[in-house]
Amino acid sequence: MNTLKITHIEKITPDVLQIRTSKPSDLEFKPGQATELFINQEGWKDEGRPFTFTSLPENDHLEFVIKTYPDHNGVTEKLLDLKAGDELLQTDVFGNIYFREEGTFIAGGAGLTPLIAILRNRNKYGDKNENNKLIFANKTKEDIILKDELEQMLGSNFINILSREKTEEHEHGQIDQTFLKKHIFNLQQKFYICGPDPMIESVVKDLKELGVDDENIIMEE
Structure with missing residues (x-):
């Protein structure tokens, strides 16, 4: 120890x-x-x-x-x-959540934490053509962890959705199939998912129904 x-x-x-x-x-x-x-x-x-x-x-x-x-x-x-x-x-x-290849990172609240180090690492060492996206679900705007740093690293590939607050700049609601279809165009990429258990279950179910293979879904074991 x-x-x-x-x-x-x-x-x-x-x-x-x-x-x-x-x-x-x-x-x-x-x-x-x-x-x-x-x-x-x-x-x-x-x-x-x-x-x-x-x-x-x-x-x-x-x-x-x-x-x-x-x-x-x-x-x-x-x-x-x-x-x-x-x-x-x-x-x-x-921990099973570590980088395999480029993809979409989906986090709810404090579930962002494993993804912070991965995204920092890719920002520092990744190929300039690497195209990672982060979808981040929170209750309100003030709950968005490390917002400025993530915006700087990801630009328009940093997508926020808020469940309890409506704002001009962020989407409102929950991550559901309609939302995923709007933001995901490649179903063959890796999906890294971390957050509360009900959110993970819902997102995994939606991704599978959209046609994502099990082997491309990465979450904590």
């Missing part, structure tokens, strides 16, 4: 924390993969939760973007009390 010292912690949306920590010299992971973190304080050292690395493997620090649930009285609420200098404990690396 590695000990990570927090170097930076801040809220980047009303309920999402960005935490940067020290990085163990022997740690290896693929962009999109996750680890289990524990708070290194009495009463919390056995309360592990999975969180995705949003930093890139070559960075000299680790970064995690974490949605907090203050009403759950659990680990993410406790994270809100932490500050620079506090410590986390980190264990094994795991």
